[in-house]
Amino acid sequence: MFRAMIQKEFLLVFRDKHALLALFVMPAIFILIMSVAMKDQFSTNSIEFKVFVKDSDNTNVSKKILKNIEEDKKFQIVSNTQDAEFFIKIPQKFEEEIESKISLSVQGAIKNNQITAFKAILLEDILHAKLDTMAEHFKNQSAQAEKALQNLKISSDAIFSTKYNSSIHIPNATQQSVPAWIVFGMFFVIIPMSTIYVNERKQNTLARLHSMNVSIVSMSISKAIPYMVINQIQVVIMLGVGKYIVPLFDTPALLINGSLIALGAISIALSSTAIGISSLIAVSAKSSEQATTIGGILNILLGAIGGVMVPKFIMPEAMQKLTELSPMSWGLDGFLDIFLLSADLSMILSKVTLLLSFGVGSLIISMLILDYRIKKGI
Amino acid sequence: MIDIQNITKSYGSKKALDNLSLTIQEGSIFGLLGVNGAGKTTLLSILNGLVKQDSGEIRISGLDTQTSMQEINKISSIIPQHLAFYDELSVGENLDFFAKVQDAKQDDYTKAIEVNSLKSLLTQRASTLSGGQKRRLNIAIGLVNNPKIIYFDEPTVGIDPKSRNEILDSIKEYRESGITVVYTSHYMNEIEKICDEVAILSHGKLLVQDSLENLISNRNSDTINVEVFHSSKLIMLGLTLLSETIIQTKESQLVAVLKQCKEHNIAIKQIQYGATDLEKYFLDITGDCDV
Numbered sequence: 001m002f003r004a005m006i007q008k009e010f011l012l013v014f015r016d017k018h019a020l021l022a023l024f025v026m027p028a029i030f031i032l033i034m035s036v037a038m039k040d041q042f043s044t045n046s047i048e049f050k051v052f053v054k055d056s057d058n059t060n061v062s063k064k065i066l067k068n069i070e071e072d073k074k075f076q077i078v079s080n081t082q083d084a085e086f087f088i089k090i091p092q093k094f095e096e097e098i099e100s101k102i103s104l105s106v107q108g109a110i111k112n113n114q115i116t117a118f119k120a121i122l123l124e125d126i127l128h129a130k131l132d133t134m135a136e137h138f139k140n141q142s143a144q145a146e147k148a149l150q151n152l153k154i155s156s157d158a159i160f161s162t163k164y165n166s167s168i169h170i171p172n173a174t175q176q177s178v179p180a181w182i183v184f185g186m187f188f189v190i191i192p193m194s195t196i197y198v199n200e201r202k203q204n205t206l207a208r209l210h211s212m213n214v215s216i217v218s219m220s221i222s223k224a225i226p227y228m229v230i231n232q233i234q235v236v237i238m239l240g241v242g243k244y245i246v247p248l249f250d251t252p253a254l255l256i257n258g259s260l261i262a263l264g265a266i267s268i269a270l271s272s273t274a275i276g277i278s279s280l281i282a283v284s285a286k287s288s289e290q291a292t293t294i295g296g297i298l299n300i301l302l303g304a305i306g307g308v309m310v311p312k313f314i315m316p317e318a319m320q321k322l323t324e325l326s327p328m329s330w331g332l333d334g335f336l337d338i339f340l341l342s343a344d345l346s347m348i349l350s351k352v353t354l355l356l357s358f359g360v361g362s363l364i365i366s367m368l369i370l371d372y373r374i375k376k377g378i
Numbered sequence: 379m380i381d382i383q384n385i386t387k388s389y390g391s392k393k394a395l396d397n398l399s400l401t402i403q404e405g406s407i408f409g410l411l412g413v414n415g416a417g418k419t420t421l422l423s424i425l426n427g428l429v430k431q432d433s434g435e436i437r438i439s440g441l442d443t444q445t446s447m448q449e450i451n452k453i454s455s456i457i458p459q460h461l462a463f464y465d466e467l468s469v470g471e472n473l474d475f476f477a478k479v480q481d482a483k484q485d486d487y488t489k490a491i492e493v494n495s496l497k498s499l500l501t502q503r504a505s506t507l508s509g510g511q512k513r514r515l516n517i518a519i520g521l522v523n524n525p526k527i528i529y530f531d532e533p534t535v536g537i538d539p540k541s542r543n544e545i546l547d548s549i550k551e552y553r554e555s556g557i558t559v560v561y562t563s564h565y566m567n568e569i570e571k572i573c574d575e576v577a578i579l580s581h582g583k584l585l586v587q588d589s590l591e592n593l594i595s596n597r598n599s600d601t602i603n604v605e606v607f608h609s610s611k612l613i614m615l616g617l618t619l620l621s622e623t624i625i626q627t628k629e630s631q632l633v634a635v636l637k638q639c640k641e642h643n644i645a646i647k648q649i650q651y652g653a654t655d656l657e658k659y660f661l662d663i664t665g666d667c668d669v
Contacts, residue, residue: 004478008464008471015466208462211426212480212523213451375429376389 001214005222012196013230019192023234027185028241034177035242036249049118050076052084059095060136064129066090074121085110086118095133102126171311171340174254178242179335180308183328185234186270187302189227190278190295197223197282198291207374216371220363224275231271235263258338262345266338269355270331276362277327283369302326330354379404380425380527380558385434387420387582394420395431396582402575404439407549407559409573409590411566411656413664417582418562422529425560426456439526452480455525459532461512462519463504469515470500477522486524493548494518510541517545527558534568539622546572566657567621570594576656580664594656600629601658603650604636611642623647 087105242254285291306328337343
């Protein structure tokens, strides 16, 4: 009997084309689009300013500045002014006149902090050029002076030893997108599950099954298992997209550093929560339209609060605390711990327990409501 | 036999069933009538174990519903008013599913398909069936466990007369194979056509339980039912029709009716004098038109 119930559920889901699109295609596309679109935003070493340089001085110093800019990976030289974000003009007599200034024209909507960063990088290149020129000048006069000048050529990386706070781990675009949209996609079982469930309830199919000695517990569990399997298939597909498809678009591949057992545990725990919420909506909604609407809105809200749409680490502190209210956030944090911190099961056990408790609790409440509704015939 | 003794069921302050007692004979077709809210659905729900009565006792084939519902469910089946199956599955898949859920025997499964003429539709998606075919599937699902008792909850709602007659004919066949049928419907002519005995409920109480024959005959009525052989012309004559083949008239108009039938070559099968119809009786006894 139980096997027949599970088979039936699989048949119903796999015949629902819209459900399949929502469960498998939509999150995969989201992962691809968001990973590619946000790769620069998430990158910590890919600042690249488009610059157009006009050298009106044409001296040793100006040529060295130009060379340094060309060689600096943070700059991309463009051939016409329209494509440039910054227009650098080295004036005549720049080398000669100490008060002569390089003119810098900012084109387009560039943020102040970007301009500041640009100036700092450019300053380094200009200083190095000037130091090179001075070193050449001293080359034949004083080896010590030349060496001293060359020693001044140090970059900010050499001066500052940068350490990142160990509690903040910033993912790259793929590491953020893959778990975020896995979590979001898993919760999309709400729509097919609640639609099928509500139709069964409204058409008295559940009551009919109940009169055939199928218990409420059997009905609920036989629904939960197929969707849990579907959720795990989703996870595997989405990880595959992150690992093998995303890199085809010049975007970092997903690296799974943590334990696969932990990955399985967080997937199952998150799935139980998604299924629990779906069941609650299904047994409470008056119609499948209502279930779909409530399910869709709830999914988006939980996603927005839970750091799926906007990464948690760029949220203000108050918002970061708010994310703790969303089960999606618990699941997302678990995935990120595995991808970024190489977490094993013990490290994510609290999140797994929380998600499982939430899921099982919701499922039990939904069973009680379903029992009540069948007995009332509503 | 279904023996219902003094059952009461309340939802909050509203009594859905009020000290109801009924006896349904084995192998009979029992009509359950009542206006909306009379308690028919509650009674069917209790008989199927979906709802428990507050007090009273029900024994079905000697088994107590309070203690042996699982055994009772194995020998009974409900055909709900709603089409309680899966539109996205084929006819065969639906039948397979419900057969497996009930651990049905292959012979009973095959018989349910044959009785309901579904063999040619097994691979067809349920959503693409006609109204009548869907009703037949709904009934077939209830038959796959070869029940001894079948509860029909308004099984002919929204279908064409041909399909309705087919369903009613098949229900009559169940009686011949010893199955007890409890039948609820708002169509009085259906009850008249198939039922042996009828109970009328109102506000959760039993108003009357008697054989159909007793209810619709021997009453002071000048109503005459003229049953004819099927003719497509009948509907064009502007006569009062009780069904496709029964004309209802008064004694004073009988000659005119018979003359009309002769003129249109409609053959008379039988004439029933002093008859009333169940609907009239039902309205008299319930004093309510909401049927």
